[in-house]
Amino acid sequence: MLGIIASLIDGVLVGLVYGLAAMGLTLIWGVMDVINLTHGTMIVAGMFALYLLTTALGVPPYLALPPALVGGFLVGVLLYWVAVHRMIGRPPLMSLLSTFAVNLVLIGIGTGVWGTALFNVAVSLPGVSIGRYTFPGAHILAAALAAVIAALLYLFLHKTRLGKALRAVANNREAAELVGIPTTRLLAIAVGCGVALAGVSGMLIGTLFPFTVLSGDGYQLKGFIVTVLGGFGNPIGALMGGIALGLLEGAVTPFVPVSWTLVIEFALFVLVLIAFPGGIFASRRGAL
Amino acid sequence: MGLKAMLRRPFFWIIALVIAAFAVTPLIGDNVELRESLVLAAVYITLASNLNLMLGYAGYINFGSIVFFGLGGYICVWLVNSYGWSLALSLLAAGAGVSVLSFVFGLGILRLRGPFFALSTIGIVEGVQAFVENFTPWGGSSGIYISPAVFAPLGGPARALWVIYFLFVAVMGLSLYLSYAIKTSKSGLGLLAIGQNEDAAAILGVPTPRYKAFAYSASAFLPAVAGGLYFFKSAFIQPSDAFDLTLSTEAIVICMLGGQGTVTGVAVGAYLYEELRGYLLTSETFSHFQLVVSGVLLLLIVLFFPSGLMGFVYSRFPRLQKVLE
Numbered sequence: 001m002l003g004i005i006a007s008l009i010d011g012v013l014v015g016l017v018y019g020l021a022a023m024g025l026t027l028i029w030g031v032m033d034v035i036n037l038t039h040g041t042m043i044v045a046g047m048f049a050l051y052l053l054t055t056a057l058g059v060p061p062y063l064a065l066p067p068a069l070v071g072g073f074l075v076g077v078l079l080y081w082v083a084v085h086r087m088i089g090r091p092p093l094m095s096l097l098s099t100f101a102v103n104l105v106l107i108g109i110g111t112g113v114w115g116t117a118l119f120n121v122a123v124s125l126p127g128v129s130i131g132r133y134t135f136p137g138a139h140i141l142a143a144a145l146a147a148v149i150a151a152l153l154y155l156f157l158h159k160t161r162l163g164k165a166l167r168a169v170a171n172n173r174e175a176a177e178l179v180g181i182p183t184t185r186l187l188a189i190a191v192g193c194g195v196a197l198a199g200v201s202g203m204l205i206g207t208l209f210p211f212t213v214l215s216g217d218g219y220q221l222k223g224f225i226v227t228v229l230g231g232f233g234n235p236i237g238a239l240m241g242g243i244a245l246g247l248l249e250g251a252v253t254p255f256v257p258v259s260w261t262l263v264i265e266f267a268l269f270v271l272v273l274i275a276f277p278g279g280i281f282a283s284r285r286g287a288l
Numbered sequence: 289m290g291l292k293a294m295l296r297r298p299f300f301w302i303i304a305l306v307i308a309a310f311a312v313t314p315l316i317g318d319n320v321e322l323r324e325s326l327v328l329a330a331v332y333i334t335l336a337s338n339l340n341l342m343l344g345y346a347g348y349i350n351f352g353s354i355v356f357f358g359l360g361g362y363i364c365v366w367l368v369n370s371y372g373w374s375l376a377l378s379l380l381a382a383g384a385g386v387s388v389l390s391f392v393f394g395l396g397i398l399r400l401r402g403p404f405f406a407l408s409t410i411g412i413v414e415g416v417q418a419f420v421e422n423f424t425p426w427g428g429s430s431g432i433y434i435s436p437a438v439f440a441p442l443g444g445p446a447r448a449l450w451v452i453y454f455l456f457v458a459v460m461g462l463s464l465y466l467s468y469a470i471k472t473s474k475s476g477l478g479l480l481a482i483g484q485n486e487d488a489a490a491i492l493g494v495p496t497p498r499y500k501a502f503a504y505s506a507s508a509f510l511p512a513v514a515g516g517l518y519f520f521k522s523a524f525i526q527p528s529d530a531f532d533l534t535l536s537t538e539a540i541v542i543c544m545l546g547g548q549g550t551v552t553g554v555a556v557g558a559y560l561y562e563e564l565r566g567y568l569l570t571s572e573t574f575s576h577f578q579l580v581v582s583g584v585l586l587l588l589i590v591l592f593f594p595s596g597l598m599g600f601v602y603s604r605f606p607r608l609q610k611v612l613e
Contacts, residue, residue, distance in 0.1 A: 035403050086591050092403045093349055097544065098590045100351070104537060104583030112577050221414050224407050259422050266415035270408055273400055 006133040008250040013135070013143040015246015017204050019239035020146040021219060022226035023153060024197030030233020031170040031190040033092060034084055037099040039223055040216025041106045042072065042195050046202025047211045048110075051119050061123050061207050065145070065200060072199025076192035084191060085184070110213035120210040142204040149200060150239050153193075157235070166190055170233065218262065225269045228276075299468065299551075299613050306555065307461040311454060323453050325566060327521075330460040332558035334514045335535065336542040337463040337551065338507040341470060343540070344549030346503055347483030348402070352409040353511060353539055355416050358530030359386050360512025361519035362426055368520065369434050370425075374441065379455075379516045386512035391505035398500040401486065417531040431526025438520075452521050459517065463510045467551045470506070471613055479503055483549070534579065538565075541582050544589045547598030552612040557597060 021043055028036045036042075046068045053059040053067065083102045087095035125137025157163040168176040169186045177183050205211070205219065222245060230241030245265070252261055294300050310330065314323035335353060342348045360382040367378040397408045421429045442448035470476040478499045481489035490496045519525040538561065546557025568578055589596060602609045 035407065083587065083591075090594075091347075093347065093406070094590055094594065096349060096403055096406055097540070098587060100537075100540075101583045101585075101587035101590060104586065105580050106583075108577055108579030108581075108583060111579070217410075217414065221411055224411070257422070259418060262418040263415050263422075266411040266418075269411050270397060273404055273408065274396060 002131060002133065004251070004254055006130070006135070007254050008247060010135060010139060011246040011248070011250020011253075012243055013139040013246070014208065014249070015243040016143040016146040016150075016239070017201055017208070017242070018219075018222050018226055018245055019230075019242020020150055020197060020204070021201035022223040022230065022238040022242055023150060023235040024194040024201070025220075025223045026227045026230065026233055026238045027153075027197065027235055028191055028194035029227065030235075031166060032084070032088060032173075032187050034087065034095045034191075035092070035099070036079075036191070036194060037096060037220075038079060038083075038103045038106060039194075039198050040218075040220030041103050041110070042075070042198035042216075043202035043205065043219045043223075044110065044211065044213060044216040045075070045106075046072065046199035046204075047119070047206035047215070048114070048213075049199065050203045050206040051121055054121055061121060062141070062145075064203050068199040068203040069196050072196035073192040075199070076195025077188050079195060080188040080191035084187070088187065107213065107216075114213050116212050116214055118210050118212055121206050123207045136208075138207050142207055145204060146201065147239075149197070150235070153197070153235055162186075162189070221262070221269070222265065225265055225272075228269055228272050294469070294472070298611055302552075302612075303461065303464045303468065306464070307457060310457045310460065314453070320449075323449075325562065327453060327456050328565075329559055329562040330456040331514055331518060331535075332538065332542055332562055333460045333555050334456075334463045335511050335539040336546070336554045336558050337467045338509075338511050339536075339539045340467060340543050340548065340551075340554045341479070341503045341507040343543050344547075344554070345471065345476060345479040345483055346500060348398075348500070348504075349406040349540070350409045350504075350507075350536075351406055351540070352413040352416075352536060353507070354531055354533060354536035355413055356386050356390065356508040356511040357515035357518070357535065358420075358527075358532075359389070359416065360515035361525050361530050362420065362432075363512070364516025365432050365434060365519050365525045366426060368438055369432055375438075375520060378520075379513050382516040383509040383513040387505045387509045390508040391501055394501040394504035395497070398497060398504060413531055413533065413536075417527050420530070421527045427526075429527055431524065431529075434520070434523040436523065438523075449521070452517055455517055456514065459510050459514050464551060464555060466506065466510065467554070468613055470503070471551060475499055475502065480549070537579075538582060541586045541589075544586060544594075544596055547596030547601075550596075550598040550613065553596055553598030553601075560597075 024042075025036060025039045028034055049068050049071060050061060050064045053064040054061050079102065083098040084095060087098050123138045125141060127134040127137045128140060157167055165176070165181045166186055166189065168179075168181055169183050169190070173183055226238055226241035226245050228241070229244050230237030230239070248265070248268070249261060252264060256264070310326055314320070314326060335357065339350060339353045342350045363382040363385050364378040367373040367381055368375060373381070393412070397405060397412070400408055420426055426432060436445065439445045439448040442451045470479070478489065478494040478496075481492070481494050482496055482499065486496060515530070519530065542557040542561050543554055545561060546553030546555070565578065568581055593599065598612070601612075
């Protein structure tokens with residue numbers, strides 16, 4: 001019994017990081033109805049930023065966070081101008097294809113340079129022990145950082161002028177334009193923020209689990225599941241969806257081999273999409 | 289359109305000519321090298337034309353068409369290897385099995401519209417691959433080997449390769465005819481209407497869920513048979529090969545390159561892509577960056593030429609639109 005509770009708590013810790021990863025996806029989705037299929041690869045980019053900074057430059061792991069954030073933002077703005085800008089106002093399938101194409105390019109370069117070998121960043125932090133169970137320090141710190149970043153994003157969206165403008169664009173782009181909001185620039189900023197979140201969450205996941213160039217697919221799928229659970233275009237819902245997914249993984253791991261989790265999660269994904277097309281935690285569309 | 293009306297259309301005979309050309313050219317001088325590159329072209333044409341039923345006609349992107357190919361391969365190899373079924377029967381079983389499965393799945397996931405459907409197809413690949421990797425009767429992650437003895441009924445390995453090649457060409461031909469037949473049929477019109485505006489189509493009485501599920505399951509049959517042939521030919525199947533996303537990605541690139549929704553464009557696109565790929569693989573610098581080239585190509589098409597090759601041809605020679613579907 002205690003084992004299950006421990007597994008659930010660890011699930012919540014990891015789930016917070018999944019939630020953070022999905023926030024980037026859902027932010028872009030909510031603001032411009034674009035599904036960013038490079039998301040998984042951007043998460044992996046965050047992992048590799050962590051790996052390169054810690055092994056090549058000897059930076060302590062958690063100091064890789066600011067560069068991942070800033071780098072992710074710049075990459076995101078670039079992504080907007082290359083692949084998304086011309087797709088605004090076109091059928092949604094076209095932006096799916098364009099981000100998919102960029103993803104192919106990135107994956108191709110990644111596998112060309114690094115192959116598909118497994119990378120690992122060792123983080124040694126003292127864990128917290130309760131009875132016979134020890135919660136790894138890296139999990140606790142990653143979850144705490146994810147929660148802080150999520151809170152900062154909330155404050156940014158609700159308390160700053162730029163964040164409010166972003167929400168206005170998500171709500172009604174024409175109306176936002178009429179009151180003088182430079183929508184194009186804001187769309188670019190939104191993609192920048194989304195990718196920055198992907199990069200940071202990738203960096204945090206990199207401190208928890210080993211990774212390859214192709215790990216992004218699995219995390220992207222988790223991102224979709226979390227988005228579906230939390231409601232589309234709703235970053236705070238995404239955090240709750242992440243916790244829900246983490247809880248589910250925590251509840252399932254003691255009983256089912258790890259390799260089956262993805263099958264279960266995917267079945268859940270389709271079922272939720274069919275049963276709750278708006279998401280379980282969604283209060284209303286456009287809750288951004 | 290009935291069979292008789294079809295026989296009078298020039299396009300019917302153009303397809304027949306293409307099939308004949310595929311069947312005859314490698315026979316001249318017993319050209320095995322040409323045959324192997326044509327096998328790949330036939331696989332591309334099969335996958336891309338069937339993908340086109342969803343992508344081009346109904347406007348639904350299926351990122352996971354490789355699942356049909358891989359599952360078909362698994363069912364065929366498994367039946368041949370474990371139960372000693374003949375190749376023909378196993379291929380039919382693979383096609384039928386995968387079609388039925390995708391019909392059942394389709395009824396569920398086709399309730400999802402547009403981008404959500406696309407996302408769920410990505411999930412299907414991951415889910416099916418994870419399932420197969422854990423499924424012990426299919427050898428889990430180490431896969432299934434076929435003993436060379438199964439080639440004996442086909443007249444030994446060398447002759448078997450020719451038999452398999454002609455079967456590939458037949459599957460390719462059937463794919464082209466299927467695309468053509470659906471496009472000119474009432475259900476094809478319904479699918480095109482769904483692609484234009486699904487709500488309007490539903491209001492006007494197009495039974496959208498049924499048509500979509502039908503198209504999805506029809507687009508599964510021939511790729512599954514092709515997968516069966518492909519993995520029977522290589523005598524080995526494992527999850528990472530069977531569900532390699534490269535192939536379904538290439539099918540999307542081909543559809544967009546040739547012109548989504550056209551039968552000719554997809555076939556020409558497949559052939560052109562195969563040629564390009566052949567060049568890239570022999571070129572020292574590009575062989576490692578094949579995905580990058582596919583990606584850049586797809587991005588350029590989506591950004592600047594969304595109607596593809598046939599869009600260009602139709603706009604230059606409008607009268608060709610009546611002949612080349």
